[in-house]
Amino acid sequence: MHEPIARGLAALCLLATLAGCAGPKPLYSWNGYQPQVYAYLKNDGKQSPEDQIIELEKGVQLAAAKGAQVPPGYHAHLGLLYLNAGRTDQALAAWNQEKALFPESTKYIDFLIANMKKNRS
Known part of the structure; x- marks a missing residue:
């Protein structure tokens, strides 16, 4: 009579252990x-700005594929x-994306944009 209860408790403990291993989903996809x-x-000098751009663009694509946020x-x-690669339109687009995702970054991003415009003229 007690054996079925013991098996049930053992199964419940195993299930709880496995569920605890899953852990919470990460907030961001760092990539x-x-x-x-x-x-x-x-x-x-081991990695050019273009190489770094390629790696970070891949990270954005991986995050999007997972339905995650960078x-x-x-x-x-x-x-x-x-900007360092001379791709100012893409720099502005990336910075505007940063502001859209994280409004608390607006002052810093506006500072970067103002400096870029000041240095271009």
Whole structure:
């Protein structure tokens, strides 16, 4: 009589353990963002801005495919790389995307845009 109860409890414990292993879904899809920022700041010449752009663009595509969001700063950094590569229209688009996703970045992004416009004239 007690054996079925013990089996039921064991099954319940196993189920609870497996459910606990799944963990919460991450808030953002990082997709190599941190190493790209580090490589940019380190500036060791191992990776060109174009190579970094390609990697970050892949990250945006991977996040979109997963239905995830890239972290704050991702589009801002991508915009900086676009600017360094002379692709100002893409830089503006990336920065505007950053502002749309993270309105708290508006002052910083507006600062970047103003500096870009000041340096172009």
